[in-house]
Amino acid sequence: METLGYIAGILTTVAFVPQVLQIYKTKSAKDVSLAMFLIFTLGVIMWLVYGIKVNAFPVIAANGVTLVLALVILFFKFKYNNHSLK
Template identity: 65%
Template sequence: MESANTLGLIAGVLTTVAFVPQVIKIWKTKHATDISLGMFAIFSCGVLLWLFYGIEIDAMPVIVANAITLGLSLTILFFKIKFK
């Protein structure tokens, strides 16, 4: 089971870190026109459900990755609305 958790943590880190450049770019440019509000709203709801799922099954890789991804996704949504 340890190797499965390690694999899950690595996958979670990679998929979560993928959002960081987008957050930084929007923050620096103060421009989010090309970001789809609908896509990120739906995505954030899905990530929230994944987080609840991870909590339900007590899977730390799922919990950590989705908690951070949710934060990044909500940040992008906030920027989308703020820099409209």
């Protein structure tokens, strides 16, 4: 069952890489919803805390990496000054 957790974690985490690369390449995050990403990032933080509390390494690993990717997207959102709430 833990293998399923690792596979799910890898897929849901890797899904953010194309978005990070697209924003970096175009230097634009105007189509990224700031409100959605702030809420999403809070959720990821909560999953990470949960994973730590129940000692679930697949949850910790996936959400740790996802948190980094989400923070990079938020950083780009503010850096490229396209941060209207939509």
